[in-house]
Amino acid sequence: xxSNPFSDTVDGNAFGAAxxxxxxxxxxxxxxxxxxxxxxxxNVYRNNVIVSLRDALADSFPAIKTLxxxxxxxxxxxxxxxxxPPTSPVLIxxxxxxxxxxxxxxxxxxxxxxADVARVEWAWLQAYHAADAKPxxxxxxxxxxxxxxxxxxxxxHPAAWxxxxxxxxWDLLRVNRFEPGTDIVIDLATPxxxxxxxxxxxxxxxxxxxxxxxxxxxxxxxxxxxEAAFHAQQHSADFSLSDSLSDxxxxxxxxxxxxxxxx
Amino acid sequence: xxxxxxxxxxxxxxxxxxxxxxAGLKPEHVAEILSTNAPIAFFEVHAENYMGAGGAPHHRLxxxxxxxxxxxxxxxxxxxxxxxxxxxxxxxxxxxxxxxEPGLFSEHLAWSTHDTTYFNxxxxxxxxxxxxxxxxxxxxxxxxxVGRRMLLENPSTYVAFAQSTMSELDFLSEITRRxxxxxxxxxxxxxxxxxxxxxxxxxxxAGFPMEAVGEIHLGGHAPDVDDTGRPLLIDAHDRxxxxxxxxxxxxxxxxxxPLPTLVEWDSDIPAWPVLLAEAQAADNILARxxxxxxxxxx
Numbered sequence: 278x279x280s281n282p283f284s285d286t287v288d289g290n291a292f293g294a295a296x297x298x299x300x301x302x303x304x305x306x307x308x309x310x311x312x313x314x315x316x317x318x319x320n321v322y323r324n325n326v327i328v329s330l331r332d333a334l335a336d337s338f339p340a341i342k343t344l345x346x347x348x349x350x351x352x353x354x355x356x357x358x359x360x361x362p363p364t365s366p367v368l369i370x371x372x373x374x375x376x377x378x379x380x381x382x383x384x385x386x387x388x389x390x391x392a393d394v395a396r397v398e399w400a401w402l403q404a405y406h407a408a409d410a411k412p413x414x415x416x417x418x419x420x421x422x423x424x425x426x427x428x429x430x431x432x433x434h435p436a437a438w439x440x441x442x443x444x445x446x447w448d449l450l451r452v453n454r455f456e457p458g459t460d461i462v463i464d465l466a467t468p469x470x471x472x473x474x475x476x477x478x479x480x481x482x483x484x485x486x487x488x489x490x491x492x493x494x495x496x497x498x499x500x501x502x503x504e505a506a507f508h509a510q511q512h513s514a515d516f517s518l519s520d521s522l523s524d525x526x527x528x529x530x531x532x533x534x535x536x537x538x539x540x
Numbered sequence: 541x542x543x544x545x546x547x548x549x550x551x552x553x554x555x556x557x558x559x560x561x562x563a564g565l566k567p568e569h570v571a572e573i574l575s576t577n578a579p580i581a582f583f584e585v586h587a588e589n590y591m592g593a594g595g596a597p598h599h600r601l602x603x604x605x606x607x608x609x610x611x612x613x614x615x616x617x618x619x620x621x622x623x624x625x626x627x628x629x630x631x632x633x634x635x636x637x638x639x640x641e642p643g644l645f646s647e648h649l650a651w652s653t654h655d656t657t658y659f660n661x662x663x664x665x666x667x668x669x670x671x672x673x674x675x676x677x678x679x680x681x682x683x684x685x686v687g688r689r690m691l692l693e694n695p696s697t698y699v700a701f702a703q704s705t706m707s708e709l710d711f712l713s714e715i716t717r718r719x720x721x722x723x724x725x726x727x728x729x730x731x732x733x734x735x736x737x738x739x740x741x742x743x744x745x746a747g748f749p750m751e752a753v754g755e756i757h758l759g760g761h762a763p764d765v766d767d768t769g770r771p772l773l774i775d776a777h778d779r780x781x782x783x784x785x786x787x788x789x790x791x792x793x794x795x796x797x798p799l800p801t802l803v804e805w806d807s808d809i810p811a812w813p814v815l816l817a818e819a820q821a822a823d824n825i826l827a828r829x830x831x832x833x834x835x836x837x838x
Contacts, residue, residue, distance in 0.1 A: 285702045287666070289622045289654035296659055307699040309766055310738040317767040318736075321698040321774060325661040333660070363658040366616025366629055367591045406592030435593070478596045 295319070296326050297359055330358045333368045334375060338398045340454035341379065341391060353382065369406055373399060390444035390465065394453070397446050397482070400438035400473040404480045407436035412476045412529030418522075425536055427503030431496050432533040436475035439485070439493045445469045447484040455482065476529025483528060488516030493525060501537065557582045557609045557643035557755075559798035561822035564805060565610075569812040570600045574607070578812070580819055582643065584611040584802045590640075591632050605640055611755065611802065612642035616658065619678045619692070620651035620665035627685075634686045644755050644800065646691035646724045647682065649675065649712070666701035667711040679719040691722040691754045696729035696761075696775035698736055708733070709747045716752040723749065726757035727789045728781065728804075732773040736766075741788055750796050758789060758822060759804035778807035780818060790825050798826040 287306040295301040303319035331354040335342050342350040357378050363371045376399055379385060380392035412434055421429060440446065447469040452459055470490035472483050485493070492509035496502070502522075509516040525531065560581030572578070583604055590597055604610065614633055617625060637645055650662035665671050682690055694712060706714075716723060725748060734741040760779035766772040781789075781803065793799070803818045 287701060287703065289651065292663065293654040293657060293659065296663075297657070306702040308702050309699070309768065310736075310770075311768070312702070313767075315699055315767050318698045318772065321764070321772070322661055322663060326659045329660045363660065364656050366618070366626070366652065366658050366660075367588050367632075368660065369589070369592050404595075406595050406597070409594035409598075436595075475595065478599055 296323055297362060299323065326362075327355055327358055330363065330368075330371070331355060334358075334372055337372045337402050338375060338395055340398055340450050341395050343453040343457075344388075344391065344394065344449070353379070353385075356382070369402070372402075375399070390442075390446070390449060393440065393442040393444050393446045394449050396442075397440050397450055397471055397473065398454075400440060401480055401482065404436040404438060404473045404475045407475060410435050410532050413526065413531040413534055415526040417534045418526070421534075421536065427501060428537040429502045430499060430535040430537060431502075431531040432535060433497050434474065434476075434529055434532045436473075436480070437497075437528075437530040438473040439470065439490050439497065440473070441470040441490040441494070443468045447471050447482075450482065472524070472528060472530065474528045474530050481528055483524065486515075486517060486521055486524065488513030489521040489524065492516065492518075492521050493530065496525075496531075552606055552641070553608050555609060555641050555643045557611055557800045559800055560826055561801045561803065561819040562608075562611070563803050563815050563819045565601070565604060566805075566809050566815075567597070567600060568809065569815070570604060572812045574603055577607075578816060580608070580816060581823070582609040582611060582800065582802075584613050584644075584804075587612050587614040587633055587636050588616045590636060601640065609643045610640055611644035611646070611800070612636060612640065614645075614647040615662070616652055616660075617647050617678075617682070618651045618653040618658075619647055619682070620649055620663075620671065620675055621653055621678075622651070622674070623654070625678050625681055626653065630682060630685050633682075637686050637688065644691060644724075645686065645688060646693055646755065648693045649695050649715075662695060664695060664697045664699060664701070667704040667706040667708060668701075669705065672706070672711060672714060676715055676718045679715065679721050683719065683721065689720065689722055691724040692716075693724040693726050693757065694729050694733075696726070696732040696736075696773075698766075698772060698774075700737060709744065709749075713749045713752075716749055721752075722754040723752045724755045724757060725750075725753045725792075725799075726759070727792065728757065728759045728761055728785050729775060731782070731785050731788060732761050732775050735771055735773045738770070741784075742791075745788060745792055753796075753799060756789070756792075756799050756801040757804055758785060758801060758818075759806075761785075776807060777804045779805075780814075781821075786821070786825075789822070793825050793829055798829050801826060 285306040287304040291304045303316040307319055309315035334354045361374050376392045376395035379395050445463055445467045448463045470485040472485050474481050488509035491512040492505050495505035495508050506518045558581050562582035565583040565585045648662050652659050730744055731741050734744050758781045759777045762774040762776040764772045764774050801822045805815050
């Protein structure tokens with residue numbers, strides 16, 4: 278529907294289009310107390326929209342803000358808000374497209390690790406708000422007959438997420454979010470994969486051992502313990518089934534054990 | 541009235557909100573509120589912050605609800621919008637009402653969604669017959685789905701619509717008459733809007749349909765100037781309540797009797813004792829009026 282910016286009648290199309298397009302004039306039918314056109318007054322709304330959504334992104338992606346600095350982050354967030362404004366009034370769900378936007382943002386092409394840092398922060402937020410669920414009691418697995426363990430599958434806990442990265446995302450997140458001031462040297466040639474989980478109320482972030490990301494991803498895809506371990510070993514000779522499984526169980530990665538009948 | 545309607549729920553504070561002062565609940569204050577048994581009558585939460593599936597936000601609110609009545613304040617329903625209400629979102633509001641049994645439930649005379657975009661601001665509506673009809677239809681729908689009376693908050697605005705044919709007071713009064721909804725009178729919004737539109741806040745309050753008011757809001761605003769250099773106040777909720785707003789509030793309470801009063805502070809959030817002191821300042825004014833013998837609407 279076309280909106281006439283010179284009309285005295287202002288509809289949602291005209292108001293909304295001008296809010297997200299700084300080049301558009303403020304709708305003519307919006308006035309000050311003198312009855313005259315009031316573009317500066319209209320800019321209060323423009324500013325509220327951009328700043329409040331930018332602040333919402335800053336709350337959800339604090340490591341990205343630290344890595345880029347406030348001015349750069351604000352410019353990036355503004356570009357994202359204009360390109361991808363929210364489609365839901367529930368802002369805890371806003372920003373799922375931000376990691377891909379960061380990855381495709383031409384001026385940031387020299388910093389390819391940023392998108393994975395943003396992906397971990399998004400996973401952290403999902404875990405924070407995920408449904409409450411009691412993690413699997415490790416004793417349930419221990420109670421299985423030995424010949425049934427290899428065929429066991431697991432249902433993922435609603436707050437568990439695995440992210441495999443070519444970049445040192447664990448170190449980047451520690452320094453820029455979770456352990457500010459930590460004195461570690463970040464080696465961009467070191468790939469790291471992380472697990473995000475929330476066994477109770479606090480979100481946990483841990484670096485995964487070699488192959489554990491492949492192992493967990495396979496289990497989340499419904500593979501049996503035996504199949505997942507095989508794939509992880511193929512991927513990484515250093516894979517340790519007992520250590521990785523123990524990490525998963527103590528971090529509440531699974532909700533249920535699914536025992537398959539062996540043939 | 542007893543709050544205990546669901547046997548699966550833990551024991552809870554009463555549902556009804558007394559004509560005393562409360563504060564907007566901020567996550568960073570919750571531990572101190574609970575550990576100090578904070579002396580305050582109620583807390584208000586923004587509904588949209590509790591629409592996640594689980595985790596710490598719900599855990600904190602359950603803990604608060606055990607000890608205090610709560611009021612639920614929606615900020616994203618877009619009651620003034622041109623399009624139909626988002627039924628999924630409305631159902632989420634109904635679910636939160638069931639879960640937390642708030643003593644009061646409110647939303648805004650504003651719009652925030654158009655087409656598929658949510659603007660995250662309380663945008664103004666023209667005061668004309670078409671908008672009035674639409675807003676009333678939406679309020680009827682809210683009250684039907686949520687199954688209770690809602691309060692509608694008067695807006696703070698920075699622009700007026702040349703197409704408006706009614707005053708804001710007539711618009712609000714007609715809404716309450718047609719829908720039976722109550723009003724949330726935000727005295728800071730009154731001061732902000734009246735300053736911005738060069739009207740008298742005293743006159744506005746003298747004409748306000750007080751019989752419909754179920755709650756009062758107080759909050760801080762930021763000063764700016766408009767296109768012509770006139771004062772333009774921004775409803776920022778980023779500081780203490782202004783003295784001019786306190787004066788309006790005091791006159792209102794002395795004239796009409798005590799009402800549940802909420803102090804909002806949503807940005808540059810202070811330490812808990814600072815916000816508590818603001819609420820206590822409102823409580824001191826409320827305490828000067830004997831609650832019995834003075835009529836007020838619930």
